[in-house]
Amino acid sequence: MCLNSWGRFAPYCPDDTGQIASRPEKARESTGLRGVLVAFESCPIAASPRMDNPACTLILRAMDFDSDVVIVGGGLNGPTLALALAQAGMAVTVVDALPLDQRADAGFDGRGYALALGSVRMLQALGLWDGLKDSAQPMLEIKITDGRAGEGPSPLWLHFDHAEIEEGPMGHMIEDRYLRRALLDAMAAEDRITQISEDTVVAQDVQSGGVSVTLASGRGLRSRVLIGCDGRKSGTAERAGIKRQGWDYGQTALVCAIGHELPHNGIAHQYFMPAGPLAILPLPGNASSIVWTESNERAATIQALDDEAYLEVLRPRFGDFLGEIHLAGARFTYPLNLTLAERFVDQRLALVGDAAHGVHPIAGQGLNLGFRDIAALAEVLVGARRRGEDIGAIDVLERYQRWRRWDTAALAAATDGINKLFSNDNPLLRGLRDLGLGAVNAMPGLRRSFIREAAGLTGDLPQLMQGRSL
Amino acid sequence: MPVMNTVDEAEVAKFQAMAAEWWDPNGKFKPLHMLNPCRLDYITQQIAAEFDRDLTQPNPFEGLRLLDIGCGGGLLSEPMARLGATVVGADAAERNIPVAQVHAEQSGLQIDYRHTTAEALAEAGEQFDVVLNMEVVEHVADPQAFMTCSQQLMKPGGLLICSTINRNPKSFAMAIVGAEYIMRWLPKGTHEWHKFITPDELFGLIEKAGLDPVDRKGFVFNPIAWTWSISDRDLSVNYVTASVKPA
Numbered sequence: 193m194c195l196n197s198w199g200r201f202a203p204y205c206p207d208d209t210g211q212i213a214s215r216p217e218k219a220r221e222s223t224g225l226r227g228v229l230v231a232f233e234s235c236p237i238a239a240s241p242r243m244d245n246p247a248c249t250l251i252l253r254a255m256d257f258d259s260d261v262v263i264v265g266g267g268l269n270g271p272t273l274a275l276a277l278a279q280a281g282m283a284v285t286v287v288d289a290l291p292l293d294q295r296a297d298a299g300f301d302g303r304g305y306a307l308a309l310g311s312v313r314m315l316q317a318l319g320l321w322d323g324l325k326d327s328a329q330p331m332l333e334i335k336i337t338d339g340r341a342g343e344g345p346s347p348l349w350l351h352f353d354h355a356e357i358e359e360g361p362m363g364h365m366i367e368d369r370y371l372r373r374a375l376l377d378a379m380a381a382e383d384r385i386t387q388i389s390e391d392t393v394v395a396q397d398v399q400s401g402g403v404s405v406t407l408a409s410g411r412g413l414r415s416r417v418l419i420g421c422d423g424r425k426s427g428t429a430e431r432a433g434i435k436r437q438g439w440d441y442g443q444t445a446l447v448c449a450i451g452h453e454l455p456h457n458g459i460a461h462q463y464f465m466p467a468g469p470l471a472i473l474p475l476p477g478n479a480s481s482i483v484w485t486e487s488n489e490r491a492a493t494i495q496a497l498d499d500e501a502y503l504e505v506l507r508p509r510f511g512d513f514l515g516e517i518h519l520a521g522a523r524f525t526y527p528l529n530l531t532l533a534e535r536f537v538d539q540r541l542a543l544v545g546d547a548a549h550g551v552h553p554i555a556g557q558g559l560n561l562g563f564r565d566i567a568a569l570a571e572v573l574v575g576a577r578r579r580g581e582d583i584g585a586i587d588v589l590e591r592y593q594r595w596r597r598w599d600t601a602a603l604a605a606a607t608d609g610i611n612k613l614f615s616n617d618n619p620l621l622r623g624l625r626d627l628g629l630g631a632v633n634a635m636p637g638l639r640r641s642f643i644r645e646a647a648g649l650t651g652d653l654p655q656l657m658q659g660r661s662l
Numbered sequence: 663m664p665v666m667n668t669v670d671e672a673e674v675a676k677f678q679a680m681a682a683e684w685w686d687p688n689g690k691f692k693p694l695h696m697l698n699p700c701r702l703d704y705i706t707q708q709i710a711a712e713f714d715r716d717l718t719q720p721n722p723f724e725g726l727r728l729l730d731i732g733c734g735g736g737l738l739s740e741p742m743a744r745l746g747a748t749v750v751g752a753d754a755a756e757r758n759i760p761v762a763q764v765h766a767e768q769s770g771l772q773i774d775y776r777h778t779t780a781e782a783l784a785e786a787g788e789q790f791d792v793v794l795n796m797e798v799v800e801h802v803a804d805p806q807a808f809m810t811c812s813q814q815l816m817k818p819g820g821l822l823i824c825s826t827i828n829r830n831p832k833s834f835a836m837a838i839v840g841a842e843y844i845m846r847w848l849p850k851g852t853h854e855w856h857k858f859i860t861p862d863e864l865f866g867l868i869e870k871a872g873l874d875p876v877d878r879k880g881f882v883f884n885p886i887a888w889t890w891s892i893s894d895r896d897l898s899v900n901y902v903t904a905s906v907k908p909a
Contacts, residue, residue, distance in 0.1 A: 400768040578717045579702040580741025587687035587695055
């Protein structure tokens with residue numbers, strides 16, 4: 193069975209010759225088209241085409257395409273998009289600089305993602321969730337408090353409970369290693385996906401009917417559209433001359449996993465500390481993922497400490513509500529900055545995830561935003577293809593940009609604002625934000641809308657985010 | 663492409679420039695580009711329903727012979743060819759033909775573009791599974807003769823998709839004052855209001871030509887969202903019909 197749009201011309205789909213051969217009974221009635229059909233039939237698909245035959249010249253041109261879509265970046269967004277497109281019938285090539293086994297390294301390292309409900313639904317629609325749900329921790333409640341080290345949380349706080357919305361848990365915590373592994377396994381099992389590892393894109397060239405990519409190895413790839421899932425330093429965007437605007441927070445996120453004595457009961461905590469927020473996100477068992485933000489200088493000092501001293505710094509911030517704590521994985525640091533590409537699309541090119549927008553991971557929204565991009569882009573491309581449109585045409589790609597740009601800008605501004613409001617020790621602001629948190633908490637309607645936003649259930653939701661396949 | 667052998671390079675460059683113009687979504691044919699996804703949704707769904715095709719599969723229109731009357735630069739012909747149909751694109755304007763051919767070649771598509779008319783094709787005895795008659799009937803001198811000719815071009819059991827513009831004060835305001843004078847999407851004089859056709863009149867023409875109307879929908883422009891959508895009820899300006907030729 194042939195899988196791509198020009199598949200009936202492709203030499204690696206021998207059984208498709210049957211489809212062409214079965215056509216003449218309708219074509220016989222035509223006079224003008226018979227010549228063309230005869231030309232197709234007389235040109236053996238798998239054998240060398242005759243150069244003097246115009247129809248065969250076209251076949252050669254069509255064979256130039258390696259796939260419908262080339263995706264640069266094999267992290268989390270690239271494979272997720274590849275699966276969404278391949279499952280809807282497209283041929284996809286994914287290029288990544290790292291070797292596969294390095295990307296699939298299954299060691300526990302404590303990194304995790306707070307998947308919003310919409311993201312979970314997309315993983316369900318892609319057939320990945322069944323394999324992931326046993327290693328995911330449902331987030332049943334989120335408690336947001338203002339705090340200062342040594343003082344514990346302020347008495348006014350904001351409490352989101354999944355019981356307030358009908359859709360169930362507002363999200364799930366999933367460790368990086370499980371999500372990565374599931375995506376790589378699913379890609380390997382999908383025969384419409386070609387993976388190229390340990391190679392990087394060095395040049396891209398847009399032509400009238402497609403886009404050519406040259407890899408460092410010298411290999412060339414041709415497709416209808418090129419998609420950059422290559423992170424906030426996206427080379428795909430840079431080569432296309434797409435500029436980005438950035439803000440540096442002068443802050444670094446310290447990330448680690450801890451084990452604790454008492455159960456977390458599926459409750460996520462976010463403390464807004466003067467230096468930056470501290471998030472405690474429940475992992476399966478008596479373990480939690482910590483995202484802890486400090487100024488760059490302070491973070492460097494803390495990261496340089498040995499494990500015991502590191503825990504000594506964490507303990508007063510963390511409090512003792514989960515009993516004794518210990519480190520349960522490696523320690524990571526991520527400098528925080530916000531970047532936004534001036535546009536998400538160009539001729540035959542689209543940017544997804546951090547390549548389009550790197551947001552402050554303050555609300556765990558980085559991956560969720562990327563998943564929303566994927567759901568929207570996949571729906572736009574699959575819709576265009578089923579309509580017979582050129583999937584790389586700029587008016588097609590602009591539909592994706594229109595769909596995503598506002599949402600992204602709003603969230604980037606909001607997370608930026610929240611961070612500025614909370615990352616300081618001004619007594620007046622502290623009083624105001626305590627009142628604000630208390631006020632939101634006192635108003636169930638407003639609180640529900642915050643929950644739905646955090647769960648990724650607002651806006652013009654793409655089908656995949658509603659759990660529906662394309 | 664064989665056509666390239668018979669024209670000189672300057673001509674080819676000119677046609678390429680014209681093709682670029684036809685296919686620029688923000689250029690001269692912007693209104694058609696904006697409407698196109700909506701038209702394609704309707705056309706693909708009607709063909710899929712009539713011939714029992716699955717649009718999620720590759721080449722769903724394989725084996726269907728389709729005629730695009732008034733093909734212009736190929737805005738409908740190319741998508742149909744991409745979906746696997748065997749496409750003949752006909753245009754009475756001679757200069758459109760090499761333009762459409764150049765673009766199809768750039769897109770790697772095989773489309774039989776011809777400088778001819780519906781009448782000439784019918785006289786030659788050509789027949790098609792699908793005839794697209796989009797935004798054409800309001801421009802012809804004798805709509806009934808044109809519709810009868812479309813019927814002759816259809817195989818028994820074939821499908822005709824015909825879109826046009828309604829005739830009422832709203833369509834005058836939108837399609838002529840709005841599109842030609844205010845937005846300047848279309849050159850002044852593109853449309854003559856008295857040639858617009860009401861849905862009842864069009865159904866009359868279709869039935870008189872010996873076809874059975876099976877569906878009609880509106881194409882509605884939303885000036886806030888700046889997009890077109892398909893409406894079951896609002897046929898007040900742009901609308902589309904599907905009819906079949908009795909087997």
